[in-house]
Amino acid sequence: MGSTSAEELLRSAEKKASATGGWFSSPSSKHEESIELFKAAANKFRVENRLTEAGQALVRAAEMEIKTGEQDFAANTYYEASKCFRMTDANQAVMAMDRAANLLVNRGRFRQAADRKKNMAELYREDPNRLDQGLLAYEQAATWYTQEGASATASACNREAATLAIQLGQYPKAIELWESVAAASLGSNLTKFSVKEYYLNAGLCYLAIPDTAAAARAMAFYAQQDPGFPTTAEGQFLHGILQACEHGELDAFDQRVHEFDRMKPITGWRATLLQNVRKSIAEEPDLS
Template identity: 45%
Template sequence: MGKSEAQTLLEKADKKANSSGGWFSSSTTKYEEAGDMYQQAGNAFKIDKLFKEAGDAFAREAECREKCKEVNEAANAWWNASKAYKRGYPDLAVQALSQTITALTRAGRFRQAADREKEIAQIHLQETNDLRKACESFERAADWYAQEDATATANACFKDAADLHADLEEYAIAIERYEQVADHSLTSNLTKYSVKDYWLKAGLCALALDVVTAKRNMGKYASQDVTFPSTREAKFINALVEACETGDVEAFTGAVVEFDQVTKLDNWKTNMLLKIKRGIQTESIL
């Protein structure tokens, strides 16, 4: 069986990249031409569904672009490499995205760098299950979005980071992040409606710490928005606080069931409530 078109293109690209060049061609021209060939090879490998080989070819293209000081083209090539690697090679995808980010930040394209950092967070979350790294990437992306005045996207990333801090049982940091997003959301009529959910999440994190913190924070939220105490979310947290104070597991369960009948609890909230409930049960044994 003969060589595939992709393999032939790759060999031509290698030959061009490693050639000494001629009298009339500069090394820049050599790498530009090799880069174009690597790009063609990468696309051909993708057609053949050979994603690791495609990613490798795009990565070599990126290196050629860097040698020609073509920063934007290098960023694009690294991104193409990451998209190929995403098909089964998450660690390589993260490496390629990190290279993309380096090129983008050099070019001052922080909004795009934030987009790529967010992609890294999602790979860590969905593929490698590394919550710590996912959390760090969401926070980095959020900072860059905030710098570029993409406030809504920044807040979405800070919220995702807060969820992960809570999963990692870093409740104080999670509360800080939820409150930060809630403060931003209070400033606009379009986002004001979502504040009660951020405060509900912050309230659950506070309860996972201790009742005193939860009560103090609920008072703070009520002073920030006078309508909050009348919401179902605030009443729910207050009922949980009371149950925790008295060590009443039945009252706690009753409050959860009642809230869930109207507003379905998602997995994150359910997990938090189970942790808090276990805390009450442990204390009642002691």
């Protein structure tokens, strides 16, 4: 098989896959042989850096594994296919990961299914047109991780989902996620330190809606849940921003942002979020 080309292996695999058996062999044995040939072809393609073709050969191997009742092997083979596609074709990678996740769910392997959903979400996140699908995939992964007792990984997925919700302008969803992550983090000394960040993010989302009354109620709730929050830099910043929003004071808003940025640089999605909060102040009618 060493000197056989990938194309030759592929043709042999397809021939075995379509075989109905003979006098001395059963269809299942032919199918098992086809799986080995598809995987051998995939390895040849990978050596030649023909990753799309490698992924396609692995997908065919997985399909045959399903046909022979090897669901667990098929889930792993689809994942291997996704790793090949990830370098060349994101859509095909997502397809392979999704098939792997579905097989794992059917087998009751929810922790591994969550891993695949998380992988899918990471790919969706790289495509500006599929952030909504990334959000859903992260949420599904978080649900399964929670069921499996992997609370830290579930929180990480919910944090990623919250940032995507902000990028999509889905502020109520982002609030729900940030407050959920905060609630899950309060019970541990290892994670409690980060709660102030989550409350700040949720509070800024209220102001981006904009809903200052809801933001004020939320701040009171946050102080009740974590009495130390109001005295933190994040708590004081959120309070100052809320006051600026309530009074429509752009100069005060800019000053607060500048002061906080000197302590903790504001970048990425949080910078965009604050720009949207500022815009909501600027667009308020002048009632003086």
